[in-house]
Amino acid sequence: MTTVSWKERVVEARRRLAESIPAELRIEVPQGKINVQKEGIQFLTKFEKDIISLDATTLLEAIKGKKYTCVEVFKAFSKSAAIVHQLTNSLTEYFPDEGLLMAQKLDDYYEKTGKTAGSLHGLPVSIKDHLELAGHLANMGFVTWAERRSPKNEDGIVKALRQEGAVFYLKTAMPMSGMVLETASNLWGHVKNPYNTNLTSGGSSGGEAVMVALGGSAIGIGTDTAGSIRCPAAFCGLYALKPTCFRFAYTGMLFPSPSQISIAGCPGPIAKSITDVKMFSKFLVDSEPWNSDPNVVPLPWKNDIEHKFKRKLTVGVIKFDGAVMPHPPVLRAIEICRERLQREGHEIIDLELPFDSYELMQNASKMYFLSGFKECKKLCEESGEPLIPALEKVLERFNIEEFGGSVNFKINAYRNGVRKSFLEMWKKTATQTQSKREIDAIITPNSSCSAFPHDFLPWWGYTTTYNVLDVPSLVIPITGEYADPNKDSKDLTYEPINDWDKENYEIYDAEAFSGIPLNIQLVGKRYLEEDLIAIGEIIDRAVNKKGCE
Numbered sequence: 001m002t003t004v005s006w007k008e009r010v011v012e013a014r015r016r017l018a019e020s021i022p023a024e025l026r027i028e029v030p031q032g033k034i035n036v037q038k039e040g041i042q043f044l045t046k047f048e049k050d051i052i053s054l055d056a057t058t059l060l061e062a063i064k065g066k067k068y069t070c071v072e073v074f075k076a077f078s079k080s081a082a083i084v085h086q087l088t089n090s091l092t093e094y095f096p097d098e099g100l101l102m103a104q105k106l107d108d109y110y111e112k113t114g115k116t117a118g119s120l121h122g123l124p125v126s127i128k129d130h131l132e133l134a135g136h137l138a139n140m141g142f143v144t145w146a147e148r149r150s151p152k153n154e155d156g157i158v159k160a161l162r163q164e165g166a167v168f169y170l171k172t173a174m175p176m177s178g179m180v181l182e183t184a185s186n187l188w189g190h191v192k193n194p195y196n197t198n199l200t201s202g203g204s205s206g207g208e209a210v211m212v213a214l215g216g217s218a219i220g221i222g223t224d225t226a227g228s229i230r231c232p233a234a235f236c237g238l239y240a241l242k243p244t245c246f247r248f249a250y251t252g253m254l255f256p257s258p259s260q261i262s263i264a265g266c267p268g269p270i271a272k273s274i275t276d277v278k279m280f281s282k283f284l285v286d287s288e289p290w291n292s293d294p295n296v297v298p299l300p301w302k303n304d305i306e307h308k309f310k311r312k313l314t315v316g317v318i319k320f321d322g323a324v325m326p327h328p329p330v331l332r333a334i335e336i337c338r339e340r341l342q343r344e345g346h347e348i349i350d351l352e353l354p355f356d357s358y359e360l361m362q363n364a365s366k367m368y369f370l371s372g373f374k375e376c377k378k379l380c381e382e383s384g385e386p387l388i389p390a391l392e393k394v395l396e397r398f399n400i401e402e403f404g405g406s407v408n409f410k411i412n413a414y415r416n417g418v419r420k421s422f423l424e425m426w427k428k429t430a431t432q433t434q435s436k437r438e439i440d441a442i443i444t445p446n447s448s449c450s451a452f453p454h455d456f457l458p459w460w461g462y463t464t465t466y467n468v469l470d471v472p473s474l475v476i477p478i479t480g481e482y483a484d485p486n487k488d489s490k491d492l493t494y495e496p497i498n499d500w501d502k503e504n505y506e507i508y509d510a511e512a513f514s515g516i517p518l519n520i521q522l523v524g525k526r527y528l529e530e531d532l533i534a535i536g537e538i539i540d541r542a543v544n545k546k547g548c549e
Contacts, residue, residue, distance in 0.1 A: 056276045060122070071107055081217065088197075160292075174203065183232070199516065204228035204232075225264070225368070226263070250264070347435060426525070476536060478517070482514070
């Protein structure tokens with residue numbers, strides 16, 4: 001009996017994926033060019049460009065108004081997706097025939113009944129690898145699962161999407177296990193950042209972010225346990241929401257260790273506009289996820305929240321978490337927002353985290369890897385593949401081993417303690433503001449890096465902190481602002497305060513990190529996603545429209 005090696009299985013999986021791209025859509029990938037963001041546009045017609053340029057909300061209105069048919073929309077996005085993948089390596093599966101059939105059925109239904117088939121009628125949606133889509137691949141980057149296909153019984157978000165008329169035609173890459181902030185695996189390789197292919201697209205939802213950013217998908221669904229929605233969206237110039245856990249359904253997904261709940265994961269939209277974030281978040285709640293996921297809080301979507309914020313905002317800023325100093329482009333993004341918000345009359349106050357961020361990461365690592373990562377190591381042993389470099393570095397950095405029940409009790413007590421201290425800090429801001437009100441939200445970085453080189457282990461603290469606190473976070477890009485060697489020179493006087501800070505400082509080179517979109521993270525209060533989005537809309541207008549005149 002001949003044993004197939006893991007490397008041979010990788011070759012076969014990649015061959016199948018490459019051959020799923022129709023011959024007429026195969027392109028010559030440019031060599032030596034690090035910004036490929038606009039490379040795919042040349043292969044599209046003006047009609048196709050017009051379609052993929054629209055955000056999801058506008059696109060749905062155009063389909064409903066019969067400006068475009070579902071088939072026309074599908075063909076534009078499907079063609080774009082095939083090209084985007086060749087430029088960035090962002091897909092794991094491509095099945096346009098199925099998508100075309102879905103789109104045609106939707107057009108026929110609309111023609112026959114005069115009604116749309118649901119609130120997402122005809123919307124091309126990308127599906128992250130570990131969301132179970134009936135009959136399609138779901139492997140989380142593990143070679144041993146290379147041929148694994150999802151069961152027929154869909155659940156959670158995928159089921160809701162199908163019921164409301166979304167169109168499926170691809171699945172996107174995520175890293176081995178999902179527990180790193182880049183998208184890489186032995187099975188599929190590295191997903192490249194389209195703005196600078198020498199850098200990562202972020203993870204674990206890197207494939208989703210790239211597809212949305214370049215018009216391969218109208219909207220994406222990320223999942224986030226340590227920053228896996230926010231980092232990819234931030235690195236690719238997009239909007240996104242990490243909600244409070246158990247606001248949206250989290251069933252219908254594949255996990256090697258599905259019962260880690262000390263820091264629970266959560267799904268959320270990755271989108272071209274804050275309008276799309278709002279539309280899709282409302283959809284996720286309106287689908288009554290508490291009827292499919294018993295952990296979801298039965299909290300209906302609150303409409304007309306905007307009236308609460310018909311006044312100037314009071315916003316806190318946490319520029320540095322006390323552990324790892326952000327790179328110059330990240331710091332500049334915070335200052336741009338500060339200046340433009342103050343210009344509009346909003347009050348800004350500087351804050352510090354009320355706990356040790358480095359200590360928080362040490363405790364969070366135990367929560368993430370409570371079992372010593374043994375489930376994932378076993379999957380690697382079954383195929384013979386090694387851990388990817390980023391995972392090896394994570395496990396080594398935190399001395400990961402299997403922790404017992406007493407450790408679990410202690411770290412959960414720690415988690416509850418930092419949540420309490422954060423709440424008290426927030427309340428205390430009422431004594432620090434001119435308005436005498438508590439802050440409305442906090443502006444802080446999404447990462448210490450604007451992006452980072454492949455296989456580098458970045459500091460997770462700027463996102464993980466808010467997973468531990470379980471508060472919603474919104475990513476807002478700064479339109480037209482990118483990492484720029486002329487504006488973001490290295491601070492040669494800075495002295496790092498710990499080993500991780502030193503690694504982060506030493507890796508920065510203004511030329512090497514150029515071109516990545518600038519962004520901020522906006523943090524709100526638990527279970528108040530509607531409030532956070534309303535605040536985000538005000539900040540988006542001030543920073544990206546009025547503030548840019």
